[in-house]
Amino acid sequence: xxxxxxxxxxxxxxxxxxxxxxxxxxxxxxxxxxxxxxxxxxxxxxxxxxxxxxxxxxxxxxxxxxxxxxxxxxxxxxxxxxxxxxxxxxxxxxxxxxxxxxxxxxxxxxxxxxxxxxxxxxxxxxxxxxxxxxxxxxxxxxxxxxxxxxxxxxxxxxxxxxxxxxxxxxxxxxxxxxxxxxxxxxxxxxxxxxxxxxxxxxxxxxxxxxxxxxxxxxxxxxxxxxxxxxxxxxxxxxxxxxxxxxxxxxxxxxxxxxxxxxxxxxxxxxxxxxxxxxxxxxxxxxxxxxxxxxxxxxxxxxxxxxxxxxxxxxxxxxxxxxxxxxxxxxxxxxxxxxxxxxxxxxxxxxxxxxxxxxxxxxxxxxxxxxxxxxxxxxxxxxxxxxxxxxxxxxxxxxxxxxxxxxxxxxxxxxxxxxxxxxxxxxxxxxxxxxxxxxxxxxxxxxxxxxxxxxxxxxxxxxxxxxxxxxxxxxxxxxxxxxxxxxxxxxxxxxxxxxxxxxxxxxxxxxxxxxxxxxxxxxxxxxxxxxxxxxxxxxxx
Ligand code: AMP
Numbered sequence: 404x405x406x407x408x409x410x411x412x413x414x415x416x417x418x419x420x421x422x423x424x425x426x427x428x429x430x431x432x433x434x435x436x437x438x439x440x441x442x443x444x445x446x447x448x449x450x451x452x453x454x455x456x457x458x459x460x461x462x463x464x465x466x467x468x469x470x471x472x473x474x475x476x477x478x479x480x481x482x483x484x485x486x487x488x489x490x491x492x493x494x495x496x497x498x499x500x501x502x503x504x505x506x507x508x509x510x511x512x513x514x515x516x517x518x519x520x521x522x523x524x525x526x527x528x529x530x531x532x533x534x535x536x537x538x539x540x541x542x543x544x545x546x547x548x549x550x551x552x553x554x555x556x557x558x559x560x561x562x563x564x565x566x567x568x569x570x571x572x573x574x575x576x577x578x579x580x581x582x583x584x585x586x587x588x589x590x591x592x593x594x595x596x597x598x599x600x601x602x603x604x605x606x607x608x609x610x611x612x613x614x615x616x617x618x619x620x621x622x623x624x625x626x627x628x629x630x631x632x633x634x635x636x637x638x639x640x641x642x643x644x645x646x647x648x649x650x651x652x653x654x655x656x657x658x659x660x661x662x663x664x665x666x667x668x669x670x671x672x673x674x675x676x677x678x679x680x681x682x683x684x685x686x687x688x689x690x691x692x693x694x695x696x697x698x699x700x701x702x703x704x705x706x707x708x709x710x711x712x713x714x715x716x717x718x719x720x721x722x723x724x725x726x727x728x729x730x731x732x733x734x735x736x737x738x739x740x741x742x743x744x745x746x747x748x749x750x751x752x753x754x755x756x757x758x759x760x761x762x763x764x765x766x767x768x769x770x771x772x773x774x775x776x777x778x779x780x781x782x783x784x785x786x787x788x789x790x791x792x793x794x795x796x797x798x799x800x801x802x803x804x805x806x807x808x809x810x811x812x813x814x815x816x817x818x819x820x821x822x823x824x825x826x827x828x829x830x831x832x833x834x835x836x837x838x839x840x841x842x843x844x845x846x847x848x849x850x851x852x853x854x855x856x857x858x859x860x861x862x863x864x865x866x867x868x869x870x871x872x873x874x875x876x877x878x879x880x881x882x883x884x885x886x887x888x889x890x891x892x893x894x895x896x897x898x899x900x901x902x903x904x905x906x907x908x909x910x911x912x913x914x915x916x917x918x919x920x921x922x923x924x925x926x927x928x929x930x931x932x933x934x935x936x937x938x939x940x941x942x943x
Contacts (some may be wrong), residue, residue, distance in 0.1 A: 498524065498535070498536060499523065499534065499535040499536070500535060500536045500537060501535055501536075501537045502515070502517070502518045502520060502534055502535045502537050502538050504535065505518075505520040505521055505523065505534035505535050506520065506521050507519075507520055507521060508520060508521040508522065509521075513532040514532060515532055515533050515534035515535075515538050516531045516532055516533060516538075516542055517533060517534070517538035517541045517542050517545070518534060518538050520534040520535075520538075521534055522534055523535075524539070526539050526542060526543070528543060528546075529542065529543070529546055571675075573675065574617070574646075574671055574674070574675070576607075576616065576617070576643060576646035576647050576671075578607060578608055578615075578643070579610065579614075579615035579616075579617070581611070581615065582608050582609075582610060582611065582615055583608075585608070590608050590609070593609065593611075594609065594640070597609075597636040597639065598636060599636050599637075599639065599640045601640060603649075606640075606644060607643040607644060607647060608643065609636075609639035609640040609643065610634060610638075610639050610642060610643055611633075611634075611639065612633060612634070613626050613631065613633070613634055616642060616643070616646065616667070616671075618667075618671070619674075619706070621704075621705040621706055622667075622670065622671075622702065622706065624705075625701060625702050625703070625704050625705065626702070628701070628704075629698075629701050629702065631663065634660070635659055635660035635664075636655070636659070637653060637655040637659050637660055637661055637664045638660050638663060638664040638667070641653050641661075641664040641665065641668075642664060642667050642668060644668075645664070645665060645667070645668025645669070646667075646668045646671055648668075648672065651665075652763075653665075657793075661761070662694070662695055662698050662761070663698060663702065665684075665759050665761070666695070666698060666699055666702055667702065669682050669684070669733065669757055669759060670699075670702055670703055670706070670709070672756070672757055673709070673732045673733060673756075673757070674706060674709070676732065676754070676756070678753075678754035678756075679710075679730045679731055679732055679754050680712070680727075680731050680732060680733065680734050680752060680754050680755060681732050681733070681754050681755065681756050681757065682732065682733045682734070682755065682756065682757040682758070682759065683733075683734045683736065683741075683752065683755045683757070683758045683759070684699075684733065684734065684735045684736070684758075684759040684760075684761060685736055685737070685738055685741070685758070685759070685760045685761065686735065686736070686737060686761045686762070687737065687738075687761070687762055687818060688737065688795060688818065688819065688821070689715040689716060689717050689718075689737055689819060690795060691761060691762065692713060692714075692715045692735050692736060692737050693713065693715065695735050695761060696711050696713045696735045699711050699733060699735065703733075708730070708732065709732050709733070710729065710730065710731040710732055710733070711731060711732070711733045711734075711735060712726045712727045712729075712731040712733075712734050712735070713735050713736070714727065714734060714735070714736035714737070714740045714741055714744055715736065715737045715740050716737060716739050716740045716743075716817045716819065717817075717819060720740075720743070720744070723740070723744070724744065724747070724750070727744070727750065728750075734752070734755075737817075737818070738818075739817045739818060770815055770818065770820055770821050770822060770823060770838060771821065771822045771823070771838075771840045771841075771842060772823050772825065772829065772838045772840070772841050772842070772859055772860070773788075773822060773823065773824045773825065773841075773842040773844050774824075774825055774826070774827070774829075774841065774842065774843050774844060774845065774847065774856050775824060775825070775826060775844045775845045776826065776827075776845035776847070776848075777800075777826060777845075778798075778800040778801065778802055778826055780824075780826075780844075780845065781798040781799065781800045781824045781825060781826055782798045782800075782824075784798075784824045784844060785797055785798035785822070785823075785824040788822050788824065789822075792822075794821040794822050795819065795820050795821045795822070796820065796821065796822040796823070796824060797811050797814065797820050797822075797823055797824070798823075798824045798825070799811050799823055799824070799825040799826070799828060799829055800825065800826040800828060801826065801828055811823065815838075824844075827847065827852060827856075829859070838859050838860055838867070839860055839867045839868065840860055840867065840868050840869075840870070841856060841857050841859050841860040841867065841868070841869045841870070842869070842870045842871075842872075843856055843857065843869065843870070843871040843872060844872055845872070846871060846872065846873050846874075846876070846877035846880065846884075847877075848877070849880075850880060850883045850884070850887065853871075853880070853884070853887075854887070856869075857869035857871070871884070871888075873899060875904075878902070878904040879904075879908075881899060881902055881904050881905040881908060882904075882905050882908035882909050882912065883908075884899075885899065885900070885905060
C-alpha cells in the first residue's frame, strides 16, 4: 500500500478552509503496484511543522517545505483531518507509476530512497520517501532482501555461537534417542536388509541418518553440500564404532562410501586436538591418497584449524615437507613417501593418535605382472585393464625409452602401478622382489621363456602365483607345461589334460624313452646286445 506524502499542517483559519485534502481510502494490504485510485493528492497549504500521513496515526517524517504547486497532502491526523471530502480537492493528479515521470527533487525536498527523484509519496510500509509506484515496489523488494539478510545474519551468529559452544565442549558419541527407541529385532532386521554383518563385543547400533551423530552444524552442512543425504550401510555401522574410538577392520565394496565412513570419526576425533598432526591416513596409491584428501577437505570445510597434508610420491618433496610443518591436523600419505620423510631426522610425528589404513589388503599387495607376446598387445591390454578395473596400469616393451623404463620400474617398486603389462623384456634378469602374481596372458613360445616369466613371482624364497592362459597356439608345449606344473599340486583344466595334442606328445615321449631305454646297456640286455652284434658281424 502506498501513501501520498502528507504534512502535518498548522493551519490558519483561512488555510483550513482552503486546504483541499482529499479523503483517502488507505488499506494496509494490496500488491506492490496498487491501483492509483487509492491515492489522493491534494494541494497543500503552506506547511510548517513535522510531517504526518494524512490518514495514519503517527508522525512519519520531518517536514520539508513544499514549493507552491507541489503535489502533497496537507492533513491533520487520521479521523479529524480526513473529514475533508472530495469536493474539497481543488486538483487531483494520479499517482505516478514510473520513476521516469517524476521530476527531480529541489533542494530541501524529500528524495526518493530508490532513485533520488522527488520523494512525493511515503511508503506506508516503511515510511520512506518514494517517487512513484515503481520505486515503491523496488524499495519494498530491497527492504525485504535486507530484512532477510539481517535475519540470516542473526541466525548465522546464533548458529555460530552454538557451533563454537559445541566445538569447545568434549564430544562423546551416544546412541541417538531414535535409535535407542528401536527394538533389537528392528535393528537386526535393518542390518540384515542392508547386508551389515558385524563381529566384536558391544558393537554399537548403526545410525540411520547423519543427524543421529550430533555433528557440528558445519559438518552436517558439508555433508549435504557433498551430496551425502543419508549414510550408506558401511557408514551407518562404521561411523558410530569409529566415533566411540574403537578399532575397526571394515570391508565393503569399492564405491560404497568407506572413505567418509572413516573420515567422519577421524574429523570428530581431531577437531578438538591441539597437538598436530593428530591423524595419519595411509593409502596404497597416490591416486587414492589424493582422492581421500579431496574428500577430507570437503568435509572439513569451515571447521577450525583442520588442515591436511598430502605426502605422496611422484610430486616434489619440499612443498610437502613444508606443509607438514604448518600445524596440519591430518596426514594423508602413501607408505613409500612417508618412510622417505620419516628418514629425515627433522620430522617427528609424535602427535599421531589415529592411524587409518585405507584398503589394507591393497596396501601391501604387490603389483601384478602380466606377460603378452607383442608390443601392441601390451599397450592395448594395459589400457583395457585400466578402463575396466580402474587399476593403475602401464605397459612395458622394447619401444619404451630408457627414461620411461626407469620410471616404470621405479613406479613398480614404489607401488605406483598396480598392473604392468609387459612383453618378454621384463621376463629375465630383473629382480622384481615385490611381484607376487604373474599372469602369462600369452603363453611364451618356449618352456625356457615360460620358466623365466613365472619365476618373476615369489623371488627370494617367497611364494608366488602364476596364472597361465593356454590355447592351441601353444599346443606344442602342452605336455611340457603339464609336466612342469603338475608336481606343484596345481589343478589343471580338463581341456588341457584331455587334449589330444597332450596325449600325442606324451605317447611320443614315451616311445622316445623306450627307444632310449632300448639303446642303453644294462645287465638284463647285455647278452642280447652281444648276440645281436655277433649276428650282424657274421652276416657281413
Ligand atoms: P568411496 O567408497 O568412499 O570411494 O565413495 C564412493 C563415492 O560415493 C564417492 O564419490 C563419495 O563422495 C560418495 N559417497 C560417499 N558417501 C556417500 C553418501 N552417504 N551419500 C552419497 N554419496 C556418498
